[in-house]
Amino acid sequence: MSTHVPPVGPNQTGILDHPELTLEMLEATRLFPPSSEGSDDNLAELRLEYGKRAQQGDPAGSMPKTTVANPSDELIVLLDHLGARLAFERTGVRLYDGLIAKHEAYGSWEGGPSRSELEQLRDEEYEHFSMLRRAVRESGGDPTAITPAANLELLIGSGVVAAIADPRLDLLQSLEAIMVAELADHEGWHVLIDLAQEYGFSEWLPEFKRALNQEEDHLEYVRRWIAAAQNRIEDSSH
Amino acid sequence: MTIHLLKDEGIPLDRQLLSTFTWKNLVRIPISKLDSDAFTKIRTILMNGIEMESLVFQHQAARMNRDLQYHLALVRRAEKFQQTLVNWLLPPDMTPLETTIAYEQVAIEITAAVALAEPDPYLAQVYRFGLLEDFDHMYRYSALMDRVEGKDANTIVQSYSDIVPGRPTRVEHRHPHDDLRLGYDASEADPRTKLHQLIIMSAEQQTLNYYNNIGPTFSDPAARLLYAEISLIEEQHVTQYESIGDTTLGWMDKWLLHEANEVYCYWSCLEAETDPNVRKVWELMLDLELGHLHFVRELYKTIERRDPAEILPETLPEPLRFVSHREFVRDVLRTEVELSARGTEFVHRTEETEVTREYRHQLNSEGSPSELIAAGYVWRPGTELITDLHERPTLEHAIPTGSE
Numbered sequence: 164m165s166t167h168v169p170p171v172g173p174n175q176t177g178i179l180d181h182p183e184l185t186l187e188m189l190e191a192t193r194l195f196p197p198s199s200e201g202s203d204d205n206l207a208e209l210r211l212e213y214g215k216r217a218q219q220g221d222p223a224g225s226m227p228k229t230t231v232a233n234p235s236d237e238l239i240v241l242l243d244h245l246g247a248r249l250a251f252e253r254t255g256v257r258l259y260d261g262l263i264a265k266h267e268a269y270g271s272w273e274g275g276p277s278r279s280e281l282e283q284l285r286d287e288e289y290e291h292f293s294m295l296r297r298a299v300r301e302s303g304g305d306p307t308a309i310t311p312a313a314n315l316e317l318l319i320g321s322g323v324v325a326a327i328a329d330p331r332l333d334l335l336q337s338l339e340a341i342m343v344a345e346l347a348d349h350e351g352w353h354v355l356i357d358l359a360q361e362y363g364f365s366e367w368l369p370e371f372k373r374a375l376n377q378e379e380d381h382l383e384y385v386r387r388w389i390a391a392a393q394n395r396i397e398d399s400s401h
Numbered sequence: 402m403t404i405h406l407l408k409d410e411g412i413p414l415d416r417q418l419l420s421t422f423t424w425k426n427l428v429r430i431p432i433s434k435l436d437s438d439a440f441t442k443i444r445t446i447l448m449n450g451i452e453m454e455s456l457v458f459q460h461q462a463a464r465m466n467r468d469l470q471y472h473l474a475l476v477r478r479a480e481k482f483q484q485t486l487v488n489w490l491l492p493p494d495m496t497p498l499e500t501t502i503a504y505e506q507v508a509i510e511i512t513a514a515v516a517l518a519e520p521d522p523y524l525a526q527v528y529r530f531g532l533l534e535d536f537d538h539m540y541r542y543s544a545l546m547d548r549v550e551g552k553d554a555n556t557i558v559q560s561y562s563d564i565v566p567g568r569p570t571r572v573e574h575r576h577p578h579d580d581l582r583l584g585y586d587a588s589e590a591d592p593r594t595k596l597h598q599l600i601i602m603s604a605e606q607q608t609l610n611y612y613n614n615i616g617p618t619f620s621d622p623a624a625r626l627l628y629a630e631i632s633l634i635e636e637q638h639v640t641q642y643e644s645i646g647d648t649t650l651g652w653m654d655k656w657l658l659h660e661a662n663e664v665y666c667y668w669s670c671l672e673a674e675t676d677p678n679v680r681k682v683w684e685l686m687l688d689l690e691l692g693h694l695h696f697v698r699e700l701y702k703t704i705e706r707r708d709p710a711e712i713l714p715e716t717l718p719e720p721l722r723f724v725s726h727r728e729f730v731r732d733v734l735r736t737e738v739e740l741s742a743r744g745t746e747f748v749h750r751t752e753e754t755e756v757t758r759e760y761r762h763q764l765n766s767e768g769s770p771s772e773l774i775a776a777g778y779v780w781r782p783g784t785e786l787i788t789d790l791h792e793r794p795t796l797e798h799a800i801p802t803g804s805e
Binding site: 212213216217220222223224225250253254255256257258260261289292306308309311314317318321324325326328329330 | 425430433434435436492494496548549550551552553555556619620621622623624678782783784786787
């Protein structure tokens, strides 16, 4: 049995607590039908309309200036994705700061993370961040800017930040949150390496691949820690 | 473009309500978080604050004046359309904390602009006093953003404003006894004085309401504490800035001033705006406000049986300046950071009242969130996680050099 059994308590969100009231609600939907015809397909039409309007205007965001005169499209794409990894690793340092705080507050479990292990992962995120800053700068980009890909990843990752910051969520729950970040980061490194190889930017490949190896370890550690908390054997085949 | 406050008619109110807006022209494609100039964001946020105050004022007026309720409801409906259109220009990928940084930059740069343009020396001091406090807020929120989210507030600030401590938030807490100031006398005050008071009061009120609403949406206790602390200061600021108004003015007088102020602000925005799409918004808004002003001028003549020229100047003063006030802010920081207030006067902090000290001591007795969160915080481009900068960073370390 898992060592982390969530308590069964006064959760109010389902209908089992109020079966009679729920039947009354269903009856109401029969008595008072929708005021307009159609379905949730209407949302798709509205989104299509606004999507077209958005395309007629300026983009949601553009790339910052480079120090390279007449940058190629390949360089622009690479800098965009470098920016994304940079933003991710930078936030990742803060996420692991948050996990260390959760470790202090909640403690760990058999097979779970030690403080020094979490610190190691944080330090490796920091190394990636520092390396990526150099990579962006030396490739002609501005490491202080948010690229469109970085902005997207920050938007996606905002839920992870909120979850780890919530003091009501324990270390296991926070690790489940960081798992989402590690999975996305892992994929992001693969994309960056593929792009660098495809576009002939080989100078940084050894460092990118080293970072990917470390990120694979991160993913493995987090999977293992979560599995240990749930008393299950982690299946590394997926 | 010259505005004639006593003559221009703008778009008639009837046309505003019956043939101007649809849902889809109210809800437009927002500005870009990455690409829009900081001052476009500043203008958008400022004008939302101005519209929110027009709604608040016109609701309060309705609660106290039965015979004005229908007229107020008509104008207020149009103001609400405007508030929606303007505020919905802000992009959804601008997080609440990023928006907060932008709100504080509004407070800094607009209060600085007002403080420099204000002809009344006492009121200019009031604005400088508040300026250093909002300046500190932006520093504290920047530390929060850096340390909790790993993000650089300068991506919003765009290097127009410094990110350094102002008057520390921890010492800004004052008992209400020391938050009220002396009001201007409308019969003698320069038109700029009347406009400035409305502008800054509106901006601070908007900020107060914003923090009141979003404070609890943060999960991090550091953020919850900081918003709790700074929102209290914003309540103090609204108290301060509404106290410098003339309370003897009647409701119609104030309504006329509100509409004139909205004209002034939209005109200032139009004069300064660089984004072509947003310029079109300011053009429309200016025409709408001139329509409101025309409506209220006529109402004033009918109901008050007075000449609007008793309240309004013929033309507007120089527009608000939407520029960086870095040097001015630094000058004020060097010379006035130790100021506090004793009743309506500004004094050195050592001369504060006992009741303010007692109030502050109580609040800070379990620690100061603003001090804790920003302890040792030094802004660095790309966040404080950068460690390869020397003691005095140069641009070569901060950003790449070379030809673009």
